[in-house]
Amino acid sequence: MNTTIGDRIRSLREFRDVTQEQLAQRAGVSVDTVRKLEQGIRQSARINTLRSLARALDVQLERLVGQPTVTQELSDDGGLLALRDAIQDIGVLPGVLADDNLEDPPDESAWVDSAKAATGMYWRGDYSRLSGMLPLILRDGQAVAREAGTDRVWQQLALAYQLAASLCTQAGHPDWAFAAVEKQLAAAEKASDPLMSGMGVSTLSWVLLRQGRWEQAQAVAERKADALEPSFRKSTPAQLAVYGNLLLAAATPAARRDQRNDAEELLNLAETAAVRSGPVRVYGSAFSVTDVQTQQVNIALAGRNNQPAAALALAERVDLDAITRPVHAAAHRVDVAQARYQVGDLDGALADLLAVEEQQPEWIRFQALAAATVREMLEAERRRNTSLRSLAARLGVDPSL
Numbered sequence: 001m002n003t004t005i006g007d008r009i010r011s012l013r014e015f016r017d018v019t020q021e022q023l024a025q026r027a028g029v030s031v032d033t034v035r036k037l038e039q040g041i042r043q044s045a046r047i048n049t050l051r052s053l054a055r056a057l058d059v060q061l062e063r064l065v066g067q068p069t070v071t072q073e074l075s076d077d078g079g080l081l082a083l084r085d086a087i088q089d090i091g092v093l094p095g096v097l098a099d100d101n102l103e104d105p106p107d108e109s110a111w112v113d114s115a116k117a118a119t120g121m122y123w124r125g126d127y128s129r130l131s132g133m134l135p136l137i138l139r140d141g142q143a144v145a146r147e148a149g150t151d152r153v154w155q156q157l158a159l160a161y162q163l164a165a166s167l168c169t170q171a172g173h174p175d176w177a178f179a180a181v182e183k184q185l186a187a188a189e190k191a192s193d194p195l196m197s198g199m200g201v202s203t204l205s206w207v208l209l210r211q212g213r214w215e216q217a218q219a220v221a222e223r224k225a226d227a228l229e230p231s232f233r234k235s236t237p238a239q240l241a242v243y244g245n246l247l248l249a250a251a252t253p254a255a256r257r258d259q260r261n262d263a264e265e266l267l268n269l270a271e272t273a274a275v276r277s278g279p280v281r282v283y284g285s286a287f288s289v290t291d292v293q294t295q296q297v298n299i300a301l302a303g304r305n306n307q308p309a310a311a312l313a314l315a316e317r318v319d320l321d322a323i324t325r326p327v328h329a330a331a332h333r334v335d336v337a338q339a340r341y342q343v344g345d346l347d348g349a350l351a352d353l354l355a356v357e358e359q360q361p362e363w364i365r366f367q368a369l370a371a372a373t374v375r376e377m378l379e380a381e382r383r384r385n386t387s388l389r390s391l392a393a394r395l396g397v398d399p400s401l
Contacts, residue, residue: 004043005037005044005064005375006037006038006039006040006043007038008063008064009037009038009053009057010038012057012059013034013038013057016057016058020034020038023056023057026056027049027052027053028052028304029049033045034053042379043378043379044372044378045372045376046342046372046376047369048256048303048304048306050064050368050372052304054212055212060174061210061212061368062174062210062368079131079132079135080131080168080171080173082131082135083134083135083138083167083168083176084168084173084176085135086134086135086138086139087138087161087168087180088176088179089138089142091142092142105140105143105144105146105147106140108153111137111140111141111144111156112153112156114137114140115137115141115156115157115159115163118130118133118134118137119159119163119284121133122163122166122167123325123326123327123328124326124327125327126362127167127170127362127366128362130163130167131171134160134164134167137160138160141153141156142157144157145157149190151192151193154187154188154191154193155187155188155196157187158184158185158188158191158193158196158199159196159284161181161184161187162181162199162203163284164176164177164180165178165181166203166206168180170363171366172366174207174210174211175211177207177210178211181200181203181204181207184200184203185197185200185204188200194228195228195238195239195242195282196283198224198228198242198243198246199242199245199283199284199285201220201224201246201249202221202224202245202248202285204220205217205221205246205250205253206249208220208253209249209252209253209256214253214256214257215253215257217249217250217252217253218250218253218257218262221246221247221249221250221253222246222250222266225243225246228242228243228246229243230243230273235276237277237278237280237282238280238282240273240274240277240287241273241277241280241282241285241286242282242283242287244287245285247267247273248266248291248295250266251263251264251270251295251299252298252299252302254266256302256303258303258304258305260305263299263302267292267295267296270292270295271292274287274288274289274291275289279322281324286324286325286328288322288324290318290319290322291323291328293314293318294318294323294328294332294335296314297311297314297315297318297332297335298311298331298332298335300339301335301338301339306342308338308339308342308343309339309343311335311336311339312340315332315335315336315339318332320332326359326360327360329359330359330360330363330364331367333356334352334356334364334367334370334373336352337349337352337353337356337373338369338372338373340352341376341377341380346380349373349377350377350385350387350388350391353370353373353391354387354391356370357391364395365394365396370395371395371396374388374391374395375397378392378397
């Protein structure tokens with residue numbers, strides 16, 4: 001028997017011993033919304049409403065919407081639990097395991113190449129294969145760092161933990177991701193690389209965002225951006241890229257907190273940096289004017305007073321061919337689909353979601369926004385739409401709603 005969002009809200013609300021009226025007040029939504037969700041009259045709500053309800057119930061959004069927390073394929077060599085064990089490695093804790101239990105390191109160059117290849121898997125959305133490889137990459141990286149301990153090794157190990165944090169976050173395990181970011185920042189410190197540290201804070205901000213810790217997500221990114229703010233005359237593209245990524249990281253939680261003026265100011269600064277830097281691929285990520293533009297679309301949909309028409313107007317400026325990372329392009333198209341649904345273009349929204357699924361069949365199953373949009377579209381359909389209901393079933397949304 002399927003458990004609906006309304007079932008989870010009611011169960012959590014009763015566990016917290018609060019009334020529907022009290023929950024609505026805490027979340028800043030109408031009590032009618034809470035009542036209809038719990039009674040099954042409505043099967044979903046706008047993603048911003050669901051975020052507010054999750055915060056009011058003191059749970060992560062993933063739990064409220066039932067986001068999948070497993071990869072599609074099983075691997076004999078690893079998986080998400082193996083990734084957790086590699087991140088939370090008891091072997092590095094002092095006084096726990098004897099030194100003779102430590103693994104011999106692989107060849108340094110071969111390990112660096114494998115870690116770089118893993119980054120490509122993440123940005124292609126190949127999560128099942130990545131979750132099978134990444135645990136070994138982390139364990140081998142620790143062994144290589146003990147043996148060599150060069151700046152190159154520590155930098156690459158920091159990027160491997162950044163990758164682990166990103167994958168855990170996408171898979172609905174932000175607590176594991178937080179532990180991975182701790183390891184990333186520690187490795188960056190040993191590499192004596194302030195820019196790598198800056199990318200670590202950018203990752204941390206994203207993890208905090210997914211945990212619902214919006215104020216902290218904005219604060220840590222803004223503080224690090226201020227510390228690394230480059231001189232635009234003498235700065236390198238890498239400096240501008242890290243600085244710009246931190247500004248983008250801070251803008252998203254600012255918009256979620258309905259601080260739209262702050263978000264727009266941060267985006268303007270990021271766009272200035274992107275114009276100055278040109279397209280940059282560095283520290284396992286990318287930065288360009290196009291990246292800023294897609295984030296502008298995303299932020300137009302954030303907060304209680306979201307602006308779907310403005311989001312669509314902003315999306316017109318985005319050159320999809322200029323987006324260099326496939327999952328980034330997919331995320332942007334999911335944002336556009338949500339905006340199209342909100343302005344009443346259900347056919348356009350469905351076409352976008354089906355196109356994303358065709359290109360990123362595994363990635364889309366982890367996206368709460370995609371599932372929430374499909375739930376809303378099911379409620380709004382005037383006649384039975386076979387394509388929509390088939391997509392709902394593949395995303396784990398009950399198509400009988």
